[in-house]
Every structure is written in structure tokens, then in C-alpha cells.
Amino acid sequence: MPSFIKTVAAIAVLATAVVAQSDTTPVTGKLGDAPLQSSNPAGVAYIATFTSNSKSNISGNVLALTSSDDVGVNFQIALTGLPAEGGPFLYHIHDYPVPADGNCTATGAHVDPYVRGETPVCDASSPATCQVGDLSGKHGKPTNETFSATYVDKYVSTVPGQGAFMGNRSIVVHYANKTRIACANFVDYTNGTAGTNTTTSTNGTIVSGSSTRTASSQTGPATSGSASKTSGAASSSSSAAASTGAASQLSVNGALVAAVGGLALFVI
Numbered sequence: 001m002p003s004f005i006k007t008v009a010a011i012a013v014l015a016t017a018v019v020a021q022s023d024t025t026p027v028t029g030k031l032g033d034a035p036l037q038s039s040n041p042a043g044v045a046y047i048a049t050f051t052s053n054s055k056s057n058i059s060g061n062v063l064a065l066t067s068s069d070d071v072g073v074n075f076q077i078a079l080t081g082l083p084a085e086g087g088p089f090l091y092h093i094h095d096y097p098v099p100a101d102g103n104c105t106a107t108g109a110h111v112d113p114y115v116r117g118e119t120p121v122c123d124a125s126s127p128a129t130c131q132v133g134d135l136s137g138k139h140g141k142p143t144n145e146t147f148s149a150t151y152v153d154k155y156v157s158t159v160p161g162q163g164a165f166m167g168n169r170s171i172v173v174h175y176a177n178k179t180r181i182a183c184a185n186f187v188d189y190t191n192g193t194a195g196t197n198t199t200t201s202t203n204g205t206i207v208s209g210s211s212t213r214t215a216s217s218q219t220g221p222a223t224s225g226s227a228s229k230t231s232g233a234a235s236s237s238s239s240a241a242a243s244t245g246a247a248s249q250l251s252v253n254g255a256l257v258a259a260v261g262g263l264a265l266f267v268i
């Protein structure tokens with residue numbers, strides 16, 4: 001083969017490799033990789049409770065405890081009632097809590113204080129390069145109707161004021177195609193008791209009520225239990241988030257949200 005053809009071929013191979021690489025390699029956020037969260041206060045806990053309703057059969061809890069070595073957060077997840085089809089499912093910590101009308105779209109984008117963006121997808125072998133809120137990207141996706149998992153995510157904060165703080169935010173469960181299935185708010189669960197009146201919903205509407213939920217053990221598994229309180233479960237299976245167009249609009253909004261979060265880092 002003439003050498004110039006070899007050169008062209010080599011360039012083509014190289015170009016292909018570069019393109020392929022940009023789809024798969026870890027990507028550092030505009031503000032850097034996510035740092036380890038090593039100052040999480042011992043004993044702090046939050047819980048997000050999903051309740052089945054007319055739009056979603058998902059129920060169960062996402063319990064978040066400061067990890068035993070104070071680095072990151074120990075997540076204990078037990079969910080049932082995921083859809084029979086449409087997986088593998090995704091779930092993330094989203095920027096905003098679920099509003100009173102239960103609209104999961106209003107939870108905004110994934111918590112992404114280092115402005116990493118959604119693409120390329122998270123490389124779980126380099127978790128510091130993933131969006132902080134991308135829990136299923138870092139720790140695995142639910143594949144069927146029942147999901148349980150326990151793991152420590154070292155990049156999530158329980159310290160208010162940190163960009164990676166999760167306590168005032170929400171968890172959203174999605175179909176593989178990103179359509180939002182259900183969402184629930186984190187509420188304080190320190191000492192195993194929800195400290196504030198939160199919410200209950202049958203169709204995504206939040207109703208306030210007394211909250212006397214107690215944990216049998218803070219380190220026990222997240223189960224639905226016999227709680228008298230349910231919180232913030234809501235769903236949105238149709239509406240804006242369902243169309244591809246709206247989804248990309250969301251990620252544009254998400255970038256703006258993330259940029260504001262990034263600014264907050266400098267202010268703090």
C-alpha cells in the first residue's frame with residue numbers, strides 16, 4: 001500500500017479512536033472531579049419514602065446515613081413495584097424537592113455541582129468523574145420490579161451548604177428512556193425519627209400530617225416498615241418529561257441549574 005494511503009488510513013483509525021474515546025472515557029467536570037466528602041457528621045440520616053399511587057406502584061425507602069468512617073453516605077435502598085417493562089431503570093438525586101403537586105419534572109436535573117453534564121455516561125470505575133447525583137450510574141441500575149442495594153457513595157454530602165448536599169433534595173426513578181416514573185423527597189431521619197411533618201400522597205398531592213415514624217435501627221435495612229408517615233412520593237409518567245424534545249430541554253435547564261450550583265461553591 002502506498003505510504004500516503006497508509007497515513008490516511010492511520011489518521012482515519014486515530015480519528016475513530018478519538019471519537020470512540022470521547023464516548024466512553026471518564027470526563028472531568030468543568031469545576032473538576034468530585035472530591036471525597038470526608039466531613040460528614042456522624043449520626044446524620046435522611047430518608048426518602050416512595051408510596052404507590054395512581055401513577056406508580058413503586059414503594060419503599062432510600063435511607064441515607066453518614067457512613068461509618070464519616071466519608072460519604074451509606075445508602076440503603078429497598079424498592080418494590082418497579083414496572084415490569086421499560087428497564088433497566090435509572091435513579092438519581094435531583095436538585096430540587098418534589099413540589100406539592102407531585103410533579104417529578106419540577107425536581108430539575110441531577111445534582112452535579114462540578115458541572116460534568118450527562119454525557120458521556122458515567123464510568124463507574126471512575127466515580128469521581130460522574131455526576132454526584134448519578135447513583136445508578138455509579139452503583140448499578142435496578143433491572144426488575146424489586147430493587148435493593150446497600151453501598152457507600154463517597155461523593156455525597158450530608159453537610160448543608162455543600163454543593164453535594166443531599167438532605168434538601170429528592171430521588172427520581174426513571175425508565176431506561178429517562179421518562180420519570182416516581183419521585184420522593186429526602187426528609188431528616190437523624191436518630192431514626194423524621195423531624196418534620198412531611199407528606200403523604202395518593203396521586204402526587206402532598207398532604208401534611210403528624211410524623212411519628214421511628215426506626216428500629218439506624219443501621220438496619222431500609223424497609224417499608226410500619227411507619228405512620230409517608231413522604232413525598234409522587235409520580236409523573238406523562239406530561240413534559242415524556243417527550244424526547246422536553247428531555248433535551250431539561251438537560252439544557254439542568255446545565256443552567258448546575259452552573260448556578262457551581263457559583264454557589266465559590267460563594268460558600
Ligand SMILES: *[C@@H]1O[C@H](CO)[C@@H](O)[C@H](O)[C@H]1NC(C)=O
Nearest residue numbers: 053054055056057081083237
Ligand atoms: C400497578 O399494579 C397494578 C396491579 O398489577 C396494575 O394493574 C397497574 O397498572 C399498576 N399501576 C401502574 C401505574 O403501573
Ligand SMILES: *[C@@H]1O[C@H](CO)[C@@H](O)[C@H](O)[C@H]1NC(C)=O
Nearest residue numbers: 085086175177179242243244
Ligand atoms: C419510555 O418507556 C416507557 C416504558 O417502556 C414508555 O411507556 C414510554 O412511552 C417511553 N417514553 C418515551 C418518551 O419513549
Ligand SMILES: *[C@@H]1O[C@H](CO)[C@@H](O)[C@H](O)[C@H]1NC(C)=O
Nearest residue numbers: 101103104105106107239240
Ligand atoms: C411540571 O414542572 C415542569 C418544570 O417546572 C413544568 O414545566 C410543567 O409544566 C409542570 N407540569 C405540570 C403538570 O404542572
Ligand SMILES: *[C@@H]1O[C@H](CO)[C@@H](O)[C@H](O)[C@H]1NC(C)=O
Nearest residue numbers: 141142143144145146147148
Ligand atoms: C431482580 O434484580 C435484583 C438486583 O437488583 C436481582 O438480585 C434479582 O435476582 C432480580 N430478580 C429477578 C427475578 O430477576
Ligand SMILES: *[C@@H]1O[C@H](CO)[C@@H](O)[C@H](O)[C@H]1NC(C)=O
Nearest residue numbers: 096160161162163165168264
Ligand atoms: C439545598 O442545599 C444546597 C446546599 O446547601 C443549596 O445550594 C440549595 O440551594 C438547596 N436547595 C434547596 C431547594 O433549598
Ligand SMILES: *[C@@H]1O[C@H](CO)[C@@H](O)[C@H](O)[C@H]1NC(C)=O
Nearest residue numbers: 043188189190191192193195
Ligand atoms: C440526635 O440525638 C442526639 C443524642 O441524643 C442529640 O444530641 C441530637 O440533637 C439529635 N439530633 C436530632 C436531629 O434529633
Ligand SMILES: *[C@@H]1O[C@H](CO)[C@@H](O)[C@H](O)[C@H]1NC(C)=O
Nearest residue numbers: 101102103202203204205206
Ligand atoms: C389529586 O387528588 C386530589 C384530591 O383527590 C385532587 O384535588 C387533585 O387535583 C389531584 N391531583 C392530581 C395531580 O391529580
Ligand SMILES: *[C@@H]1O[C@H](CO)[C@@H](O)[C@H](O)[C@H]1NC(C)=O
Nearest residue numbers: 195196197198208209210211
Ligand atoms: C405535625 O402536624 C401535626 C398535626 O397537623 C401538628 O400538630 C404538629 O405540630 C406538626 N409538627 C411539626 C413538627 O410541624
Ligand SMILES: [Cu+2]
Nearest residue numbers: 091092172174
Ligand atoms: Cu434522574
